[in-house]
Amino acid sequence: MAGYYARRALLGLSLVLGLTVVAYLLVYVAPGDPAYVWAGRPRGPRAAEAIELAARELGLDQPLYVQVASFVHRFLSGSWGTSIAFKRPVAEIVLRSFKATAELLLFSYLVSVPLGLSIGVFMALRRGSGIDLALKLSSSLLISVPRFWLAIIAVLALYILGLQPFGRVDPRYLVELREVTGFYLLDSLLMLRPDVFLDSLARLVPPALIVAAYPTFYIAKYVRFTLSERLYEDYVMEAVSLGVSRGTLVTRYALRGVIPAVLQLAGVNFVYSFVDAAVVEIVFMREGIGRVLVEGLLRSDYPLIVATFFVVSLVLIAVNSAVDVVQKRLDPRVRI
Amino acid sequence: MVLAPGNRTAVLAEALSLGYEDLGAVFWAVREVDLELPRGGSLCIVGESGSGKTTLGNALAGLIPPYVRTAGRLVVEGVEVVRGSRIAGASKIRGRVVTRIPQNPAASLNPYLRIEEMFYDVLRDSREIKSRGEAREEAVKLLSLVGLDEGVLHMYPHELSGGMSQRVAIALALAPRPSIIVADEPTSNLDAYLRGYIVRLIGNLNRKLGVSLVTITHDISIVEIACEDMAVMFFGEIVERGPVRDVLGKPLHPYTSELIEATTLKRAGLRYGEQTSGCAYYARCPYGDEECLRPPPPARLGGGREVRCWRLAR
Amino acid sequence: MSYARAVRGRPTLWRCWRRRDFKVGLMIVIVLALIAALSPVVAPYPEEGEGLVTEAAKQRGPLPPSAGHPFGTDAVGRDVLSRVLIGSRYSLLQTALVILGSLTVGVLLGALAGYLGGIAEALINYFIELFLPLPPVVVAAALSVLIGPGMSTVVLSLVLTWWAWYARIAYVHSRQLRDLDFVKVSEALGFRRIYVALHHILPNVASPVVVQSVLDSASVLLEVSSINFLIGSVVAPFDAPDWGTMVGYGFRYITTYWWMSFFPGLFLVLTAFGFILIGDAVSEESSPSLRRRWRLWF
Numbered sequence: 033m034a035g036y037y038a039r040r041a042l043l044g045l046s047l048v049l050g051l052t053v054v055a056y057l058l059v060y061v062a063p064g065d066p067a068y069v070w071a072g073r074p075r076g077p078r079a080a081e082a083i084e085l086a087a088r089e090l091g092l093d094q095p096l097y098v099q100v101a102s103f104v105h106r107f108l109s110g111s112w113g114t115s116i117a118f119k120r121p122v123a124e125i126v127l128r129s130f131k132a133t134a135e136l137l138l139f140s141y142l143v144s145v146p147l148g149l150s151i152g153v154f155m156a157l158r159r160g161s162g163i164d165l166a167l168k169l170s171s172s173l174l175i176s177v178p179r180f181w182l183a184i185i186a187v188l189a190l191y192i193l194g195l196q197p198f199g200r201v202d203p204r205y206l207v208e209l210r211e212v213t214g215f216y217l218l219d220s221l222l223m224l225r226p227d228v229f230l231d232s233l234a235r236l237v238p239p240a241l242i243v244a245a246y247p248t249f250y251i252a253k254y255v256r257f258t259l260s261e262r263l264y265e266d267y268v269m270e271a272v273s274l275g276v277s278r279g280t281l282v283t284r285y286a287l288r289g290v291i292p293a294v295l296q297l298a299g300v301n302f303v304y305s306f307v308d309a310a311v312v313e314i315v316f317m318r319e320g321i322g323r324v325l326v327e328g329l330l331r332s333d334y335p336l337i338v339a340t341f342f343v344v345s346l347v348l349i350a351v352n353s354a355v356d357v358v359q360k361r362l363d364p365r366v367r368i
Numbered sequence: 369m370v371l372a373p374g375n376r377t378a379v380l381a382e383a384l385s386l387g388y389e390d391l392g393a394v395f396w397a398v399r400e401v402d403l404e405l406p407r408g409g410s411l412c413i414v415g416e417s418g419s420g421k422t423t424l425g426n427a428l429a430g431l432i433p434p435y436v437r438t439a440g441r442l443v444v445e446g447v448e449v450v451r452g453s454r455i456a457g458a459s460k461i462r463g464r465v466v467t468r469i470p471q472n473p474a475a476s477l478n479p480y481l482r483i484e485e486m487f488y489d490v491l492r493d494s495r496e497i498k499s500r501g502e503a504r505e506e507a508v509k510l511l512s513l514v515g516l517d518e519g520v521l522h523m524y525p526h527e528l529s530g531g532m533s534q535r536v537a538i539a540l541a542l543a544p545r546p547s548i549i550v551a552d553e554p555t556s557n558l559d560a561y562l563r564g565y566i567v568r569l570i571g572n573l574n575r576k577l578g579v580s581l582v583t584i585t586h587d588i589s590i591v592e593i594a595c596e597d598m599a600v601m602f603f604g605e606i607v608e609r610g611p612v613r614d615v616l617g618k619p620l621h622p623y624t625s626e627l628i629e630a631t632t633l634k635r636a637g638l639r640y641g642e643q644t645s646g647c648a649y650y651a652r653c654p655y656g657d658e659e660c661l662r663p664p665p666p667a668r669l670g671g672g673r674e675v676r677c678w679r680l681a682r
Numbered sequence: 683m684s685y686a687r688a689v690r691g692r693p694t695l696w697r698c699w700r701r702r703d704f705k706v707g708l709m710i711v712i713v714l715a716l717i718a719a720l721s722p723v724v725a726p727y728p729e730e731g732e733g734l735v736t737e738a739a740k741q742r743g744p745l746p747p748s749a750g751h752p753f754g755t756d757a758v759g760r761d762v763l764s765r766v767l768i769g770s771r772y773s774l775l776q777t778a779l780v781i782l783g784s785l786t787v788g789v790l791l792g793a794l795a796g797y798l799g800g801i802a803e804a805l806i807n808y809f810i811e812l813f814l815p816l817p818p819v820v821v822a823a824a825l826s827v828l829i830g831p832g833m834s835t836v837v838l839s840l841v842l843t844w845w846a847w848y849a850r851i852a853y854v855h856s857r858q859l860r861d862l863d864f865v866k867v868s869e870a871l872g873f874r875r876i877y878v879a880l881h882h883i884l885p886n887v888a889s890p891v892v893v894q895s896v897l898d899s900a901s902v903l904l905e906v907s908s909i910n911f912l913i914g915s916v917v918a919p920f921d922a923p924d925w926g927t928m929v930g931y932g933f934r935y936i937t938t939y940w941w942m943s944f945f946p947g948l949f950l951v952l953t954a955f956g957f958i959l960i961g962d963a964v965s966e967e968s969s970p971s972l973r974r975r976w977r978l979w980f
Contacts, residue, residue: 159976176954181947264971270476275463288480307819348815435974
């Protein structure tokens with residue numbers, strides 16, 4: 033067991049290292065002049081100055097091994113340079129935005145995993161019936177709707193209704209909000225301000241439900257499919273023949289093997305929910321990774337984008353590793 | 369459940385057919401089978417793979433999934449399980465009056481649960497034993513019947529050897545205190561030494577505990593040890609049945625002889641039967657003639673023997 | 683019916699063909715492929731569809747949907763219907779390129795990793811683990827700054843992340859094949875390993891991965907569109923006629939000219955739905971237990 037964790041941790045560390053190498057390549061092997069790209073493709077009278085500054089920051093005049101060493105050191109210690117768009121340290125902006133996106137994503141998954149699981153079980157047990165067909169078709173349809181478009185339609189509908197749930201919290205509250213965790217739902221509770229909590233919740237729910245649409249119905253369809261297969265497994269049939277009751281059969285026999293698979297699926301699809309979160313944030317004008325990318329793209333803010341890439345990939349690697357470990361723990365057949 | 373007084377029949381099948389539906393067409397895996405097993409009796413159903421014996425065994429154990437089509441009649445311990453296309457009493461008998469020893473015990477034990485949990489689930493739902501301690505005691509008793517100690521209770525199925533999981537499966541089948549046990553290919557995954565042990569163990573369930581026993585096998589060598597009566601199945605039909613000693617001593621149907629003596633085949637290649645109107649064995653039979661294109665009538669001989677072959681009908 | 687037919691059943695494609703959802707999905711995809719092929723002829727204003735702001739468009743300005751312009755005209759007066767029709771070519775092309783690119787890289791590397799074993803296996807698996815969690819939208823943003831935004835950037839950034847998914851499936855299958863008899867026999871007969879890999883491993887590994895790529899073609903389309911939406915809502919030249927970009931471009935005018943985003947999005951939904959219907963039918967018909975009739979029976 034300990035051996036497995038050690039190996040998994042080692043793999044995780046080596047992936048972080050590999051990620052740093054990829055980041056290095058992105059920065060130093062830029063086509064054309066790396067300093068020019070790092071400086072944000074400057075134009076105008078002060079361009080030469082900015083490029084020179086970037087070259088010095090990257091250490092382009094130094095020998096290669098010094099470049100690599102200083103890059104790795106800087107990247108792993110979190111000094112990622114100054115954002116061109118925001119004129120503030122990249123680390124600060126990326127972490128702040130990341131927390132905003134994480135709040136949205138966590139909320140979405142807290143809704144979608146249990147909901148998807150329940151809908152899936154319901155469909156599998158009633159497979160072939162009218163309600164199953166209707167649920168299956170609507171799941172397929174909801175998966176087909178691009179989340180950014182769904183968000184636009186939702187915003188339009190809310191706009192027509194006179195509601196504007198934009199941003200993370202009413203700007204009025206922003207001054208008084210003390211950021212302890214960076215999750216506004218938690219911060220407002222810590223401040224004992226139910227009004228702030230409700231306000232930020234009201235602004236969180238519409239985008240979160242849109243982001244949740246994909247994992248919910250994807251999981252539902254997957255559970256329907258997998259559970260339907262499991263219901264004919266030898267060991268389920270055996271339990272049926274021994275007169276085990278329906279509830280026990282479904283939960284302890286058929287569903288037991290499905291849950292680790294659902295976790296893994298959720299882990300794999302987390303990457304794509306991240307993309308959804310970014311675009312939905314843009315539509316709802318929320319702070320977050322989506323906005324960082326938009327600003328970064330507008331101003332060719334390369335340090336910001338590379339740092340975002342690094343942080344987001346890091347978190348996704350961590351999520352994948354965690355899912356791996358949990359999945360192994362749930363299966364007694366795997367000797368770890 | 370209430371038994372009709374004087375009811376001495378454990379299993380009664382009359383023209384029972386079981387089939388699988390696919391895209392509207394039905395493949396009948398078991399066709400118009402007649403069976404009768406008295407209480408406390410033991411019956412072996414012998415046939416090659418694909419002869420429908422597992423489908424029949426599952427139906428006797430009340431395992432009739434929704435994709436199975438039925439016809440005819442099946443009565444188990446006075447409960448009408450199949451009547452025509454209706455499946456009514458299956459849920460009343462399975463895990464209550466009849467249980468099954470599965471074909472592949474390693475795959476039939478839930479890989480996510482310890483053996484103890486499985487016993488608890490079965491005992492709680494079939495015998496209302498709610499307390500875990502009581503269930504545990506009962507499980508230990510059941511395991512000792514099959515020669516296992518309580519150490520097994522803490523293990524997961526993948527930690528058991530083939531013989532051990534077979535014995536656990538037998539103990540589980542005994543847990544609901546059934547009056548009938550269906551053993552489906554109980555020896556298919558075992559080595560020669562264990563085979564003898566398991567067959568005797570299963571035979572003793574009938575002889576010592578008085579459980580009515582249906583054993584399904586392709587291995588004609590275990591029939592004598594396990595059962596008193598036997599039925600030979602070919603391509604969904606019972607071609608011959610009677611007391612084991614008589615059938616093995618003087619086989620009347622050419623297929624039975626083939627099973628016993630491994631007769632050289634007249635026609636090249638091993639073939640399954642076809643769903644024809646005539647005798648299913650015709651394609652493989654060394655004695656076949658034109659008459660076999662019509663279905664052979666059952667010839668009832670004395671001493672409980674019955675054969676479906678034109679040679680004996682004449 | 684013979685025993686073999688009863689056990690094995692009909693081939694999957696034959697079964698799919700009997701299903702209504704498969705037919706509907708196929709119909710949608712065929713119609714869209716036809717639209718993509720014929721759009722220069724079918725579109726009422728093909729040059730506007732390609733992005734040109736014609737004199738007529740300039741005079742027209744943004745118009746709501748009407749008989750002359752069923753989907754309205756965009757902020758600079760171009761016919762949205764023409765843009766959507768021409769856009770089908772770009773959206774479908776990018777989807778196809780991402781799938782083909784990822785399939786080629788993924789199947790090749792995955793098959794080699796599973797078959798060769800040793801250092802190659804460890805190395806390729808490491809790269810799979812490294813690339814699988816990379817967020818495509820951020821990769822696309824980085825590449826857009828590095829080599830400029832455009833269709834090739836989007837395709838490249840998705841292939842970079844998607845190949846790992848196919849490689850993992852290919853790896854699992856070729857791992858199993860490695861130990862099978864016919865592979866061992868070919869090796870024992872003295873065939874070179876590269877020959878065995880190409881003739882025995884690759885064809886057998888390719889089919890499950892190709893099936894998987896059919897199943898997630900809708901996801902690829904939506905990912906392509908998401909990235910195009912994000913880039914399109916800021917930096918891309920707004921004449922790129924891809925559906926995602928069009929929704930992104932229209933989003934800037936959402937409260938006034940809603941039809942600019944609405945119609946291209948509708949086509950995205952329709953296309954993805956077509957792909958998903960086909961995928962559903964294929965995955966259900968290829969599973970023997972899902973073909974069985976079911977009701978709650980225990």
